Each structure stands twice: as C-alpha cells, then as structure tokens.
Amino acid sequence: MKTTFCLVLCFLGLSWYPVYAMPGRDTENSVPPRQEISLNFATGGDTNMVEFFENHIGPAFRAKYPHIRINVVHTGTGDDGSRAIYTKWKAQLDAGRGDWDMDAACVNQSVMEDLIKNNIIVPYVPQLSNARYVNTPASEYSLGADVKGYVVPLFQSQVVLAYNPARVSTPPKNFNELEAWIKAHPNKFGYNGVVGGMSGVGFTAGWLYAKSENYRTIAIGPYNTGITGTWPGIIKQLKDLPVVITQGNAGTLDMLNRGEIDMGPVWVDMLLLWKSDGRMNPNIKMTLPEPGLPGQPMYLVVASKGKNAEAARLFCDFMADPAVQAEFVVGKYTWYPGIDPSAVFAKCSEESKKLLFGEISPEEIAQKGLALPLAPYMTEMQRVYAEVR
Numbered sequence: 298m299k300t301t302f303c304l305v306l307c308f309l310g311l312s313w314y315p316v317y318a319m320p321g322r323d324t325e326n327s328v329p330p331r332q333e334i335s336l337n338f339a340t341g342g343d344t345n346m347v348e349f350f351e352n353h354i355g356p357a358f359r360a361k362y363p364h365i366r367i368n369v370v371h372t373g374t375g376d377d378g379s380r381a382i383y384t385k386w387k388a389q390l391d392a393g394r395g396d397w398d399m400d401a402a403c404v405n406q407s408v409m410e411d412l413i414k415n416n417i418i419v420p421y422v423p424q425l426s427n428a429r430y431v432n433t434p435a436s437e438y439s440l441g442a443d444v445k446g447y448v449v450p451l452f453q454s455q456v457v458l459a460y461n462p463a464r465v466s467t468p469p470k471n472f473n474e475l476e477a478w479i480k481a482h483p484n485k486f487g488y489n490g491v492v493g494g495m496s497g498v499g500f501t502a503g504w505l506y507a508k509s510e511n512y513r514t515i516a517i518g519p520y521n522t523g524i525t526g527t528w529p530g531i532i533k534q535l536k537d538l539p540v541v542i543t544q545g546n547a548g549t550l551d552m553l554n555r556g557e558i559d560m561g562p563v564w565v566d567m568l569l570l571w572k573s574d575g576r577m578n579p580n581i582k583m584t585l586p587e588p589g590l591p592g593q594p595m596y597l598v599v600a601s602k603g604k605n606a607e608a609a610r611l612f613c614d615f616m617a618d619p620a621v622q623a624e625f626v627v628g629k630y631t632w633y634p635g636i637d638p639s640a641v642f643a644k645c646s647e648e649s650k651k652l653l654f655g656e657i658s659p660e661e662i663a664q665k666g667l668a669l670p671l672a673p674y675m676t677e678m679q680r681v682y683a684e685v686r
Contacts, residue, residue, distance in 0.1 A: 331364040336608045339370045339385075340403040341378025342595060343494065343546050345567060345630070347371045350403075353625050358615050365608050370399070374494050374545055379404040386417045386600060400603035401612060403451055403595050405495065410442040410672055418598040420446035421610050427617035430636040435594040441518055441671040448596040449617045450635030452566070452626050455592035455666050456499035457583040457657065459553055459568050460560040468560075471587040472507035476538065478560070483539035487549055487558040491682045494546035495593065498679070500562035502670055503590040504535050505678060512588065516668040525677050532678075533685045554578050562590065569631035569652060583656050589665030594635055620644050627653065633662070 340346045355367040372381040437445040469475035479486045489497035506512040508531045543549040549561040571577035599609045623644035634641035
C-alpha cells in the first residue's frame with residue numbers, strides 16, 4: 298500500500314524522492330558501482346497491465362540491467378487512462394519544465410496523434426537494437442495517424458464475444474443473430490458501454506460497423522462527416538436492447554464467471570489469463586461474429602523531456618526482443634505479439650500457440666479482427682452514445 302500511495306503522489310506531481318544506490322568501493326577492481334536509476338513508467342489499461350510490468354517485466358528487466366529500477370504508475374482504464382498520461386506530460390510541457398517526472402509510458406491509440414503533434418514523445422525506434430522487429434502495420438499507422446518510429450507495440454489484442462456454452466448452445470454468427478439472441482434472453486448479455494473499459498467501446502464500434510455497413514470509411518478513411526447522420530438511430534437501436542451494463546472489462550468477466558450473464562464482449566487475453574489463473578469458469582468459450590470486432594495495440598512511447606531517456610530506450614528495446622515477447626507477452630499473458638509475429642512465434646512453445654489459437658484461428662483473426670474507428674469518428678461515436686436516450 299505504501300508503494301502504491303507513493304506512486305500516486307509521484308504521478309500527481311507531489312513530493313517524491315527517487316532512491317539511489319549507496320556509494321561504495323570495489324577494492325579488488327577499483328570500479329565504483331553504477332548509480333541506480335529510477336525509471337518512472339506510466340501505464341493505462343486494466344489492472345492486468347500493472348501486474349504485467351510489476352510482477353514480470355520489471356524483475357526480468359532488472360536482471361539484465363541491475364542499476365535500473367522500474368517504478369510503475371497506473372493511470373486508469375480505457376481512453377481515460379491514456380488521456381491522463383497525455384494531460385500530465387502536456388501540463389509539464391506548457392509549464393516549461395525541463396525534466397519531466399515520467400520517462401516512458403504505455404498508452405493506447407487514442408492519444409497518439411496528440412502526443413506526436415505536440416512533440417511530447419520522440420521517434421526513438423530507429424535507435425533500438427531490435428528496431429528490425431518493429432515492422433507490423435500497427436507500428437506505422439494508428440487511427441489514421443503516422444506513428445512510425447515513435448512506438449513499439451507491446452501487444453495486439455482482440456475483442457471477442459465470450460459465452461457460456463451450457464446456456465448458449467449456438468453462439469450468434471453475426472450481429473443480426475446476436476440482436477435476436479439478446480431480445481430472446483433479456484439481461485443475459487452484458488457490456489460496459491463506452492466508459493470504464495475498451496471492450497465495451499470495441500463492441501459498440503463493431504455494432505456500428507455491422508449496422509452501418511461502412512467499416513472501411515469509419516476505420517480507414519477518408520474522414521467524412523456526412524456518414525454520421527444515421528448513427529443516432531443505430532446507437533439507439535443498441536441502447537434499447539435489454540442488456541446489463543457492467544463495471545468495465547473485469548466487470549464483464551466477473552459477471553460471466555458468476556453466471557449473472559451468459560454472454561458479453563471481452564478482451565481475449567484477459568479471458569485466457571483469468572482461465573489460466575483459475576478466476577474464470579474453464580468452460581467459457583469465445584467467438585467472433587461477422588463482420589468482426591476491433592482489436593488494438595498498446596504502445597510503448599518515450600517522453601521528449603524525460604530525466605532518463607537512455608534507460609527508457611533500453612526498456613523499450615527489451616520489450617522489442619522476440620524472446621521477451623514470446624516468454625511474457627504470448628507465454629504469460631496470451632496477448633498476440635506486438636512486433637514481428639513470425640520472429641516471436643518462432644520462439645513460442647507449441648502449448649502457448651495452441652492456447653492462443655485454440656478457439657479462434659489465425660485466419661479468423663486476420664479476416665475478422667478489425668481496427669477501431671479513426672479518432673474523430675471515435676469521438677463522434679462516444680458523443681452520440683452518451684446523448685442518445
């Protein structure tokens with residue numbers, strides 16, 4: 298609890314003092330010890346992101362670089378968590394501060410355009426020894442913004458429909474079948490709306506894609522305000538359904554596990570992690586209805602005025618190592634790799650690959666794994682959702 302409190306104080310800009318290694322002597326070699334560096338790292342996303350960095354990546358990184366200590370700060374879920382990081386850095390930029398108190402961060406796609414436009418982050422990837430593996434589409438474009446060189450995608454995740462096969466004998470193959478199932482089974486479908494977690498945002502986008510039949514324009518562009526006129530009716534159709542609004546990504550999983558709902562959109566990695574940890578009914582299955590549901594990467598970015606720029610690059614380079622992604626991203630957390638998948642899967646166990654693709658094949662992911670809306674469309678979708686009654 299003390300650690301969490303101190304990290305929150307740090308993020309809020311209150312008094313905090315880093316810990317350094319005590320000076321000492323090596324009488325045999327006469328080499329002074331390296332000064333300990335505290336790398337301050339913020340992450341958005343669900344609580345599993347904090348567990349990932351604190352319990353797995355932090356110790357593994359420190360084993361390779363003993364003089365660098367990782368301080369992890371959790372800023373919240375969904376867009377709000379990433380927006381908090383942007384807001385913190387932007388305030389320090391506007392105040393003219395030279396040394397920002399957050400060196401690097403893990404953010405989602407929604408803030409990338411603002412981070413780059415305001416020169417808050419730097420294009421550090423070409424300086425990495427593992428830069429050649431940062432070659433996926435998500436490493437080049439994000440919601441229409443050119444992010445090449447600025448990001449190492451930590452992972453690529455995917456929203457799926459999770460369901461209890463004891464109560465859902467035939468899962469819906471498309472959104473029309475899903476709509477009919479929800480009407481026939483009131484309050485047995487749950488999602489978190491468009492706040493508190495991106496699984497609900499992704500589901501709402503998938504509904505919009507299916508009902509508008511305009512995925513390519515909404516997700517790829519070009520931006521055209523003329524297509525949004527039908528959105529209030531489409532969103533009202535969704536909000537009129539007899540569903541349960543859950544408390545975020547974890548809330549949907551929790552209600553599925555307790556049997557309070559029979560189906561809902563979840564992140565595939567969170568579902569598999571909960572099952573492997575014994576927190577989820579092992580019989581819960583997943584499916585991807587036509588035309589698909591969105592996925593998204595989480596990005597590692599480096600501040601333009603962080604105190605420990607070199608340590609931040611070393612940390613991101615560590616995460617761009619295929620062996621590290623194979624062991625932790627795929628093996629421990631069942632995410633899809635963020636970097637070159639062929640290089641990562643070459644180092645994965647057969648067990649890891651079977652777990653990841655046991656119910657939804659790579660071909661299905663390639664066909665029905667969609668992108669989130671372009672940033673202005675995303676904002677408009679969330680606005681309409683909030684206003685429609």
